[in-house]
Amino acid sequence: GSLLPDADLLLVHAERAQACVLLGDRNAPDAPEEDLSLLLQVWNFKSFCSGVPLLVQALTNTGAERISGFLQAQDVCVSLEEMRHSLLVVGALSPGALALLGNLTRSSVPPGRRGEDTVAGRRWLKEYLDSCRYELYSVPVPKELHGMAFEAFARALYANASGGVTPVGLLQEGHGRAVEERLFINPSALPLAGGLRAVVLARTEVEAGQAVQEVARSVSDAPELACDDEDGDAAGAAGGRAEEEPGRGDEDQLPIVLCGDEESFLPWLKTLRGCEVWARPVSVLHPEEPEELLQAAEASGLGPVQWCPGSPEVAGGLEAAGASGAHAIVYLAGRQRPREASRAAYSASRQRAAVLADADALMTMYHATEVVPDASLRAAGRKHAHIVCELQSTSSSRWLNPYMSSGRVKRAKTSGEGQVRASWLARKAREEAVTQRGFVEWQSNPFYSAGQVMLPALMSRIIAQCFGNATLAAFLRELVRAEAEAVPGRGRCSALQQVHVPEEMVGRPYRELCHHMMQPGQRLLCLGLYRRKSVKESTSGLRDYALVCPPAATVLEASDRVFVLHSRMAQRREAASS
Numbered sequence: 001g002s003l004l005p006d007a008d009l010l011l012v013h014a015e016r017a018q019a020c021v022l023l024g025d026r027n028a029p030d031a032p033e034e035d036l037s038l039l040l041q042v043w044n045f046k047s048f049c050s051g052v053p054l055l056v057q058a059l060t061n062t063g064a065e066r067i068s069g070f071l072q073a074q075d076v077c078v079s080l081e082e083m084r085h086s087l088l089v090v091g092a093l094s095p096g097a098l099a100l101l102g103n104l105t106r107s108s109v110p111p112g113r114r115g116e117d118t119v120a121g122r123r124w125l126k127e128y129l130d131s132c133r134y135e136l137y138s139v140p141v142p143k144e145l146h147g148m149a150f151e152a153f154a155r156a157l158y159a160n161a162s163g164g165v166t167p168v169g170l171l172q173e174g175h176g177r178a179v180e181e182r183l184f185i186n187p188s189a190l191p192l193a194g195g196l197r198a199v200v201l202a203r204t205e206v207e208a209g210q211a212v213q214e215v216a217r218s219v220s221d222a223p224e225l226a227c228d229d230e231d232g233d234a235a236g237a238a239g240g241r242a243e244e245e246p247g248r249g250d251e252d253q254l255p256i257v258l259c260g261d262e263e264s265f266l267p268w269l270k271t272l273r274g275c276e277v278w279a280r281p282v283s284v285l286h287p288e289e290p291e292e293l294l295q296a297a298e299a300s301g302l303g304p305v306q307w308c309p310g311s312p313e314v315a316g317g318l319e320a321a322g323a324s325g326a327h328a329i330v331y332l333a334g335r336q337r338p339r340e341a342s343r344a345a346y347s348a349s350r351q352r353a354a355v356l357a358d359a360d361a362l363m364t365m366y367h368a369t370e371v372v373p374d375a376s377l378r379a380a381g382r383k384h385a386h387i388v389c390e391l392q393s394t395s396s397s398r399w400l401n402p403y404m405s406s407g408r409v410k411r412a413k414t415s416g417e418g419q420v421r422a423s424w425l426a427r428k429a430r431e432e433a434v435t436q437r438g439f440v441e442w443q444s445n446p447f448y449s450a451g452q453v454m455l456p457a458l459m460s461r462i463i464a465q466c467f468g469n470a471t472l473a474a475f476l477r478e479l480v481r482a483e484a485e486a487v488p489g490r491g492r493c494s495a496l497q498q499v500h501v502p503e504e505m506v507g508r509p510y511r512e513l514c515h516h517m518m519q520p521g522q523r524l525l526c527l528g529l530y531r532r533k534s535v536k537e538s539t540s541g542l543r544d545y546a547l548v549c550p551p552a553a554t555v556l557e558a559s560d561r562v563f564v565l566h567s568r569m570a571q572r573r574e575a576a577s578s
Contacts, residue, residue, distance in 0.1 A: 003041040006048065015049040021467065024059045026080055026456075031335065035063025042067055055467040078466050078473060080459070084390075085264075085271040086480045087462070088454060091388040092256060092328040093276065094498040096451035096530040096546035098388060100563055102458045103132040103443070103548055104201070104472065105465040120426070120433040124533045124545055128449055129437060131528065131548040137208040138171045138197040138471045142216040145192045150184075151523055151567075153192060156215045157200070158514045165211035166201040166514075166549050167525055168565065169478075171471060173197060183474035185495045186525045188567040199471055201527070201549055254327035254377075255281040259312040259364065260390070262286060264332040265293045273302050275480040275494040283308050285321040313363035318371055323385055325374045331364045333390040358396040365389045365400060365447065381500075381559060383543060387452050394457040400447045401427065449545040451530075498530060501560045511552035517564060524564040532559040 001008030014020060022041060028034035035058050045054060056077040058064040064079035071077055091098035119125040145153060154167040169185040173195050183199065184190060202208035258265060265284060281304045284290055289307050297305040308321040323329055371385035391397060403423040434444040447453045466473035479496050505513050517524040528548045
């Protein structure tokens, strides 16, 4: 049945449901038409009953806007287009961010096994899986904390929590149509008040609430903790140095190589410019000139865009487009997946059709592993080209094997007669170990843990979580929200950035880094690390992996990069004072 015939709604007793989930077909040949169909179903359902929450997945931003006009406070509408491009842009700007954000979505994960130092013989995999147990929670602000600046609250939370709770921002609760719900990421001097909820990363909702209450108790015992130090010289007095504004500097002038589906180029570029307006060049690698994109970029002021004739799946194509000196390579998949003749059962033919649709993306990924960064990037610590590749089928990820790039296949030792390759056995052991611990196989794929691949299953998980956790949807939307005004001399940038570990913090515990980054003059919230595997554990060449909220005692290494949330409010305040 469907939501259109009244008989079907009566048959399933829709008026008694806890919720109604309405999913647009992401493989529909005509996305706007599919969204209109969703709108008709929303109209019919709302005319039938209004007390049941309606959760809608629209395909386009326009469709989501139309549908949202007919929804009530308890309803949720998520745009697949907005979520897709937001994740791909943030993943390109901050290496590893795709894995960092993707691992914040889960339904349930069993508690970690005590006494384990490794998983499948890998220490990095143990650290990585432990960091996949966090979610975003919003907690009521106790009255004892009203009037306390958010940055003071964040420092107190770092000092009181046991390292497992990380501050993110403040959520303004919505009140019907009068007050829109809004998430403020790292709002700096914004005072805590009634009508605001503290947004934190924690393993459980109970843990999040207890950490906030612990801060309230500490403030009651020592009221001076609620006072914020506005002295800009405090950073120097503490022995630290103020970091340059994250996301600025030489790296912001490095180009992005964009390739793949031509129809997706323009919405992706608009999303990029929405959160990063300075002149980062974009080189579009495509066999045919994307006239619509180039004309729109010139007419709308979307920054420097140039066309490079060629194909990324052909050997040498990426190098010809300047990938050796690029900040990132982005491959966008087509919006339509080929439909199988029969859906009766999983078969080799269906598997073949899926991987053929992703063949160009897989070839691009393997060619990207052979791109050698230029001298300036190597001097900055970049060992490999950063790529964000979107696949049409999650099952295609099984063909992403770091040992299978052309160079490593040629250098691989030949297996003995009657023997299976050691790398194949290691991959199977890794996949079995993660599934036994409540995760899914693709989460342990080295390409995914490095934040280099976007899968349909990941999108489905994120959207499903947004239905049940509105805070997550607001957080992802806020990461690429354009500022109303650019800060003089600094422009706009994504709220999520990646910075090097300060020299004075190398060898120190992660807890101290969190305090160091929150000093006046910096005001950066630490979310996690982009860490390099040991030489012994990185024989495949993919050496990096993303960690969410590592343990407080984690010792920092010189090669670590830190995921931080910067404060736009602090930027505006400091710019005004100067």
